[in-house]
Amino acid sequence: MPSQTFFNLPKEKQDRIMAAAREEFFTHSFDEASINRLIKAAGIPRGSFYQYFADKEDVYFYLGDQISQRMIEGARKELAACGYDPFALARKVLPQWLDEIFYGENAAFFYRKIDMLHSQQVPRPKQAEDPLACLSAQEIAGLTAKVALQDRTDLKFLLHSLLLAFISCLSEGAEDYEAGRPVDTAKLAQVLDRRLSYLENGFKKKAD
Template sequence: MPKETFFHLPLEKQQRIMRAAKKEFSRAPLGEASIAQIIKDAEIPRGSFYQYFEDKDDLYFYYFKSSHRNAQEELKKAMKKADGRLFDGFELYFAKMVEEVLQGPNAAFYRNLFMNMDYRSFHKVAPPFNRGIHPPLHQHQSDEQWQEFYDTIDLSLLQLESQEDLKILVKLLMHVVFSTVADGYRQLLDQPELDIDKIQAEFNLKISWLKYGAAKEIPKNEQRKEG
């Protein structure tokens, strides 16, 4: 999160800095983005940048948070609409977010994010694992809000033994969301336009494999283990 000095700036100056951040982070992924270019476009001294932000990463993930729709609320709404059915809820969530991410006003930023994502950035931006985005004072509140999300899921429909198992499954589903979005951007390497319906169908197929399994039958050696 930015330092308090950033929030004391006039709104116009805050917006100018954020516009510069959007321009640079849309041009290049985080690792290749230039602080020099950001401060040039924002028309601020280099020293001022470090009065407002700890480093480039600090600005990057704050820009993500400020430009990203409330994924937490979107997930909760999707689960409630699906009556607590986890897999159906994720299909609804993906359908709502995929077009915005792939074709919305921040598509260039998201392309750099998703196609250069590593373990650290995944845990920074993927709900409900984005602990690094929240300041420590607000982390407890965020954890409580995510508990509300977990409580919307009907555990009786899942072969899980605990809520810790549920968290692992949700994490797996978020990996499917992010990898499918990245595959959507890769489509542009081979074709001029994105096929949103194809991307949605691919996601739903992956979800069906997780929901029902991909194996036609249990191998005999696995049956012996279960017995």
């Protein structure tokens, strides 16, 4: 996470630094990414960089957080329109995320991340994220009331399960990419819808 010194900078300077970080991590693997190139592109001294970020990992994770937060905020805007139904929200938003990851404006970042995961170069987050952390109390209450849940821990379990269904499809798309095949996000969305149905309706076969 950047220091408060970074957040005290004018927005134009923050944006310039992050644009340089975006260019560096979009075009190089994490190991190959260079702070020297980044600060040259941003037009800042090396000492200033370390006033803003602890190290290369710090700016890498912050860039990833910025991209993820834009996607999450887009999902939150759809929450009320979906009647706080987590399954309706997942069916609307998660296919869009597949398109964004494989073919959107940030696709280069995600493809670099896939390459790094495959080669085990990518740094690991220091802690797992709580899926409820980005939601307001009203949103949590709306989601909990819509489905048969007892408390927040059940909601956390459900959101983790929905994300796991998404990640399973994401992994299959990554396998196609690594094999040199085009990633068919429409087909992945169909698979995702089927897996969401398993979660919503259960795996048990209905009696004839």
